[in-house]
Amino acid sequence: MGDNHEHTRVVEFQNLLLDSADMRTFLDGLSSAAARGLSHEIPVQCSVTVSRDRKPTTMGLSAELADELDQIQYAALEGPCIDALRTGHVFDVRDLETEERWPRYTAGLRPTGVRSILAVPIPLAGSAAAALNCYAYAPEAFGREARQDALEFAQVASTSVALAVRLTSESDRAADLATALESRTSINLAAGVIMAQSRCTSEEAIEILKRASNHRNVKLRDIASSILARFDDPDPDTHFS
Incomplete structure (x- = not known):
């Protein structure tokens, strides 16, 4: 050549x-x-x-x-x-x-x-x-x-x-970062919903999310997304047993 x-x-x-x-x-x-x-x-x-x-x-x-x-x-x-x-x-x-x-x-x-x-x-x-x-x-x-x-x-x-x-x-890497940021935003919003309904601190709200994630064997971000989806309902239910 x-x-x-x-x-x-x-x-x-x-x-x-x-x-x-x-x-x-x-x-x-x-x-x-x-x-x-x-x-x-x-x-x-x-x-x-x-x-x-x-x-x-x-x-x-x-x-x-x-x-x-x-x-x-x-x-x-x-x-x-x-x-x-x-x-x-x-x-x-x-x-x-x-x-x-x-x-x-x-x-x-x-x-x-x-x-x-x-x-x-x-x-x-x-x-x-x-x-x-x-x-x-x-x-x-x-x-x-x-x-x-x-x-x-x-x-x-x-x-x-x-x-x-x-x-x-x-x-x-940029896509992974965007996904991570999106997940973090969903988790923070879901924690805010729990704080408003349960009158707890942000740390306690995150712990509630983590316990629900472990109990249901579901990723934390998916738990958060499910809470936000219910929050859009007229009578959202975000309590965990």
């Missing part, structure tokens, strides 16, 4: 990221671009697996079939993608019919007719990991040239994928 080609692909990935509504849309586009680039005489399907908190999840697909193949690997708890995520090395299955590694995975995959698999790590910083998974129905589909293309593709894509993962993580 020449410097001009590499620069063009970097710009392509950056534009794809900017134009995508979320990480899944971006990685779908990335997987499709990889599948097009690797499909010559033999059609190739690709996916991108992202692992956060050591849980691998398929986040990008060139076709639904790729997700089905990934799920077989996750269920088996072994396979080329899982090892690529764990070690940062490339894993190549030249012919599934003669492959002796990952027996649970290969046994589950054989009925699909897939013969060649290539798992290439996508370099990321931090605790997250990602890998490009490539599948073909012919044996030895990923020769030296295809393998090099996939390696270069993963290397060029790494910055854009890392940014997508980071943006998604920040979005998840």
